[in-house]
Amino acid sequence: MQIYQPAEDSYLMSETLNKYLSKIKYKNIKILDMGSGSGIQAKTCRESGFNNILTADITAEAVKFLKFKGFNAIKSDLFSNINKKQKFNLIIFNPPYLPENKYDKEKDTTAGKKGYEIIVMSLKQAKSHLEKNGKILLLISSLSKPDIIRKQAKKFGYKIKLLNQTNLFFEKLFVYEFFL
Numbered sequence: 001m002q003i004y005q006p007a008e009d010s011y012l013m014s015e016t017l018n019k020y021l022s023k024i025k026y027k028n029i030k031i032l033d034m035g036s037g038s039g040i041q042a043k044t045c046r047e048s049g050f051n052n053i054l055t056a057d058i059t060a061e062a063v064k065f066l067k068f069k070g071f072n073a074i075k076s077d078l079f080s081n082i083n084k085k086q087k088f089n090l091i092i093f094n095p096p097y098l099p100e101n102k103y104d105k106e107k108d109t110t111a112g113k114k115g116y117e118i119i120v121m122s123l124k125q126a127k128s129h130l131e132k133n134g135k136i137l138l139l140i141s142s143l144s145k146p147d148i149i150r151k152q153a154k155k156f157g158y159k160i161k162l163l164n165q166t167n168l169f170f171e172k173l174f175v176y177e178f179f180l
Contacts, residue, residue: 003062004037008166009173013094013139014044016164016175020137021048028052029089030131034078034122039066041092046071056082078118079125087131094139095119116144120152123178127156135179137163142172153178 006014027049033042036055045053055066056076066073074081095118119140126136136158140146150160157180164175 003059003065004035006038006040008168009094009139009141010038010040012164012166012173013092013137013175014040017041017044017092017137018048020163020177021045021050024050030054030087032056032082032088032091032129034091034093035095036066036071036073037062037094039069039071041094042066042071043069045092054082054086054088078122079129082129084128087129087134089131089134091126091129091134091136093122093126093136095122116149116152119144119149123149123153123156123158126178127180130180133179135177138176138178140174140176142174146174150176 021044029050029052031045031050031053033039033045033053033055036042036057039055042053042055053071055063055071055073057063057066057073058075058077060075063073063075076082119138123136123138130136140149153160158178159180161177161179162174163177166173
């Protein structure tokens with residue numbers, strides 16, 4: 001498996017994250033970039049003056065690359081290797097979001113048979129890793145059944161705010177803020 005390279009989804013998240021971070025005065029917040037891949041979101045944080053960043057990715061290649069780029073990086077399948085007591089003010093996740101199909105079953109793009117399973121699981125697991133008033137920035141595709149994701153998130157106790165969206169020729173991409 002290769003490192004997920006930035007694409008339209010990555011750039012939308014980075015643009016949204018840059019605007020979001022510009023409104024935060026306290027630069028020492030604890031940030032987790034989940035599924036960091038190439039590190040584009042962690043780089044956006046660092047360029048905005050934030051340095052307390054943990055990157056996590058399921059692939060060893062990405063972790064090695066992130067460490068080479070100077071990031072604190074760990075190999076983790078969602079929160080499996082994140083210390084249970086570790087909490088974050090901001091969790092950023094541009095997850096895999098496509099439904100599994102016979103041509104693409106890679107972990108960097110597919111989020112389960114229906115396209116939302118990993119996203120829902122990440123929201124469930126993230127709850128115990130959020131500081132009080134912590135936030136999650138999450139990218140979702142129209143192909144990953146956003147209504148189901150939002151419904152599940154509300155069951156977990158999250159409030160949801162749409163921050164940004166864009167239309168592609170075959171899907172819509174949304175960046176949401178989730179908070180308790």
